[in-house]
Amino acid sequence: MEIIVADGLARTFRSGKTTVSAVQGVDLSVNRGEIVGFLGPNGAGKTTTLRMLTTLLRPTAGTARIAGADIVTQAAAVRQRIGYIAQAASASPKHRVYEEMHLQARLHRMEPTLARRRIEFLLTQLELADLGHRMACTLSGGQRRRLDVALGLVHEPAVIFLDEPTAGLDPQSRSNLWEHIRWLREEQEATVFLTTHYLEEADALCDRILVIDHGRIIAEDSSANLKQSVASTVVLVEVDGDAASGVVVLEGLTEVREVTAMDGKTLRMSVGEDDDDRVVLDAVTALRAAGLEVRSFSLTRPTLEDVFFNLTGRALRDGAGV
Amino acid sequence: MSTIQGTSVLFWHDLRLTLRNPVWMLFAIAQPLVFLVFFGPLVTRTLGASGLSSHNAWQTFVPGVLLQLSLFGAAFTGFTVITDLQSGVLERLRVTPVSRTALLLGRVLRDVVILLFQAIVLLLIAIPFGLRADAAEILISLAFVALIGLSLASLSSALGLMLKTEESLGPLFNTVLLPLLLLSGALLPMSLAPGWLNGISRVTPFRYVLEAVRSTLQGHFAAVVVAEGAAVAVGMFLLAMFCGIRVYMRQGA
Numbered sequence: 001m002e003i004i005v006a007d008g009l010a011r012t013f014r015s016g017k018t019t020v021s022a023v024q025g026v027d028l029s030v031n032r033g034e035i036v037g038f039l040g041p042n043g044a045g046k047t048t049t050l051r052m053l054t055t056l057l058r059p060t061a062g063t064a065r066i067a068g069a070d071i072v073t074q075a076a077a078v079r080q081r082i083g084y085i086a087q088a089a090s091a092s093p094k095h096r097v098y099e100e101m102h103l104q105a106r107l108h109r110m111e112p113t114l115a116r117r118r119i120e121f122l123l124t125q126l127e128l129a130d131l132g133h134r135m136a137c138t139l140s141g142g143q144r145r146r147l148d149v150a151l152g153l154v155h156e157p158a159v160i161f162l163d164e165p166t167a168g169l170d171p172q173s174r175s176n177l178w179e180h181i182r183w184l185r186e187e188q189e190a191t192v193f194l195t196t197h198y199l200e201e202a203d204a205l206c207d208r209i210l211v212i213d214h215g216r217i218i219a220e221d222s223s224a225n226l227k228q229s230v231a232s233t234v235v236l237v238e239v240d241g242d243a244a245s246g247v248v249v250l251e252g253l254t255e256v257r258e259v260t261a262m263d264g265k266t267l268r269m270s271v272g273e274d275d276d277d278r279v280v281l282d283a284v285t286a287l288r289a290a291g292l293e294v295r296s297f298s299l300t301r302p303t304l305e306d307v308f309f310n311l312t313g314r315a316l317r318d319g320a321g322v
Numbered sequence: 323m324s325t326i327q328g329t330s331v332l333f334w335h336d337l338r339l340t341l342r343n344p345v346w347m348l349f350a351i352a353q354p355l356v357f358l359v360f361f362g363p364l365v366t367r368t369l370g371a372s373g374l375s376s377h378n379a380w381q382t383f384v385p386g387v388l389l390q391l392s393l394f395g396a397a398f399t400g401f402t403v404i405t406d407l408q409s410g411v412l413e414r415l416r417v418t419p420v421s422r423t424a425l426l427l428g429r430v431l432r433d434v435v436i437l438l439f440q441a442i443v444l445l446l447i448a449i450p451f452g453l454r455a456d457a458a459e460i461l462i463s464l465a466f467v468a469l470i471g472l473s474l475a476s477l478s479s480a481l482g483l484m485l486k487t488e489e490s491l492g493p494l495f496n497t498v499l500l501p502l503l504l505l506s507g508a509l510l511p512m513s514l515a516p517g518w519l520n521g522i523s524r525v526t527p528f529r530y531v532l533e534a535v536r537s538t539l540q541g542h543f544a545a546v547v548v549a550e551g552a553a554v555a556v557g558m559f560l561l562a563m564f565c566g567i568r569v570y571m572r573q574g575a
Binding site for chain 1: 410
């Protein structure tokens, strides 16, 4: 059941004489209960797309519906149904944690008793229970991030948008937050849409990943499928003997995609990620049968970095690179 | 949730901070207070030398100080909007169903309430210096202060949303507000000015409001000046509200 649908979403920014096409026609479809990630370098258009979906920015073209409500003509209905946790801290620094939570609850028209219970529950769940009376500016980085999450969840939204949820957090806080995000889907049956430029995050959390670059979605699939279809496991085998003859041997194996002799002694193969261990064993067996003794081998499985590189010719970490 | 309810929720939420730290409210009256205490006695004596009694002189001068407070105090609202915008607080509020108008009004009303409090403090301090005014005159003057405050706070908020940085907003106010304040006749009545200056003054809105408050404090409620000032103040208010609400609704477009 589709809960987020976007069709040709686009956004251009004009500044003086320059026009920047931040988002150039994004189509996407997310089903209820999915955790979907937008993966791309900085400047790819992730945050802009997110801000359009959360009604903060009007698209210059295209449409989108969230939980059945149009983002332009039914913005208030969209806002009622979504939670948005932005990259920046969202709690007013001088206000107390309880005050901010209660404000959110009231703005979402929550009934007071329900609100109180929900706030207690969320603060406990997010390990902020003793901090209710503290001012937001006195919290640590991790605590503030969890408060941001709590603020976005007060009204039990069906769809939750997270923009770079763990950017700037230490590893402990990061994995804790990942746990919370998983819990959102499991316990709350929420749909989660997040943006990230951390591939471990996309790998760890997302059912499906939308790879975005220069304002366009260039690939869309589960992490495993992306790695399999777009990239391969690279196997290096060092042999005692003439590597060139090894090439012929290995080309005979069906699962091997590509073989080259890198120098006199080393063979390089690409194999599909599926069952790559077995293929390597077959390869070694075949080489030994042909009289080539294998001295060592190594396997490098594809990462999303490889996927991105194969799709765009650039490294994810290097950023958009204008 | 109606706009009124939303405004009320946001108003009290913000006011709570002010009530927790009330001392901050008094900082903003520092500058008008300085004018009152160090310039007031000088200008009122000068005015007295030209025939005005002491009471009348203060009734002529104090409205100028009130206008100074209103202009610069209410203009500050834009900076708080920019702070909230840059910190992410405003974004978070905008993804709730609360009406955009309530976002503007909650903020503006809070600042106007503070402004009125500050105006009362200034008036109270002016009394030992020589100001004489009864309750009705004070209330009507405060009504003018409120209208100016609402207008300026609303415009300032809209500008803050559009310009987004303090470096853009600050210089704008510095270049615009001071000339407008002087041209209103705040320090000395424009009737004393040369023809050309008086002429320019007539094209600025605050002159009429100032003359209206002067007339009020002198006890002449029914004068034409008061009606003129009221019309200008209400007109400004309506225009400012319209612009402010429009910007708040369209922001992000």
